[in-house]
Amino acid sequence: xxxxxxxxATLSVSPGERATLSCRASQSVSSSLAWYQQKPGQAPRLxxxxxxxxxxxxxxxxxxxxxxxxxxxxISSLQSEDFAVYYCQQYNNWPPLTFxxxxxxxxx
Amino acid sequence: EVQLLESGGGxxxxxxxxRLSCAASGFTFSGYTMxxxxxxxxxxxxxxxxxxxxxxxxxxxxxVKDRFTTSRDNSQNMVYLQMNSLRAEDTALYYCxxxxxxxxxxxxxxxxxxxTVSS
Numbered sequence: 001x002x003x004x005x006x007x008x009a010t011l012s013v014s015p016g017e018r019a020t021l022s023c024r025a026s027q028s029v030s031s032s033l034a035w036y037q038q039k040p041g042q043a044p045r046l047x048x049x050x051x052x053x054x055x056x057x058x059x060x061x062x063x064x065x066x067x068x069x070x071x072x073x074x075i076s077s078l079q080s081e082d083f084a085v086y087y088c089q090q091y092n093n094w095p096p097l098t099f100x101x102x103x104x105x106x107x108x
Numbered sequence: 109e110v111q112l113l114e115s116g117g118g119x120x121x122x123x124x125x126x127r128l129s130c131a132a133s134g135f136t137f138s139g140y141t142m143x144x145x146x147x148x149x150x151x152x153x154x155x156x157x158x159x160x161x162x163x164x165x166x167x168x169x170x171x172v173k174d175r176f177t178t179s180r181d182n183s184q185n186m187v188y189l190q191m192n193s194l195r196a197e198d199t200a201l202y203y204c205x206x207x208x209x210x211x212x213x214x215x216x217x218x219x220x221x222x223x224t225v226s227s
Contacts, residue, residue, distance in 0.1 A: 032211050034213035034214070036153075036214075038153075042219075043203055043217040043218060043219050043220060044153065044203075044214075044217055045217070046213055046214060046215050046216075049212070049213045049215075055215070087152065087153055089153075089213065089214075091207075091211055091212060091213055092211060094155075094167070095155075095158075095167040095168070095169070096155050096167075096169050096170070097143075097155040097158070098155065099152055099153040099154070099155070100152070101152050102152045102153075
């Protein structure tokens with residue numbers, strides 16, 4: 001099973017600032033890495049797939065990078081609606097499909 | 109517009125059974141792998157199971173294997189999760205999600221149905 005590890009668990013950021021979230025895989029997942037955003041009381045929403053491709057309708061301030069075992073999600077200038085929990089997920093080698101534990105982005 | 113609407117959750121005693129349903133619309137249902145993902149209260153996301161577009165192949169997480177069965181009815185655009193021998197640790201919000209066949213992420217999710225296992 002591929003274990004996904006996200007850091008930090010919580011990130012405190014001021015609106016307008018840049019946020020950088022990390023995700024590490026226990027073995028290579030190539031570029032088969034997705035990022036999801038989940039707001040309280042809502043279902044997860046696909047943000048990024050293929051490590052760096054934005055899903056339909058996702059603003060350009062969200063960007064993803066990395067391959068192999070190290071990945072990054074960057075939010076260039078945090079808006080109020082971006083405060084949420086973010087999960088990474090590998091879909092290269094399954095079963096099982098595995099998620100990271102999440103990073104909560106909160107207002108500083 | 110893609111819609112995934114889960115139903116069937118509720119309170120059940122340990123050892124009991126429950127059947128979840130997911131009604132899909134707005135896309136070619138028979139062309140997608142359908143999955144269940146759960147989220148325990150205050151916790152992260154956990155993949156539960158997936159079923160192939162034709163319904164002839166399923167995969168399940170070790171935690172639910174031999175207890176949960178996933179099926180689908182392409183004529184009704186429905187996917188099901190039959191949950192038997194339920195345990196307290198199965199308490200979670202259960203999401204239905206779709207993904208393209210092959211190496212692809214979950215591109216749409218339902219709003220979830222809550223399953224609580226407690227005496």
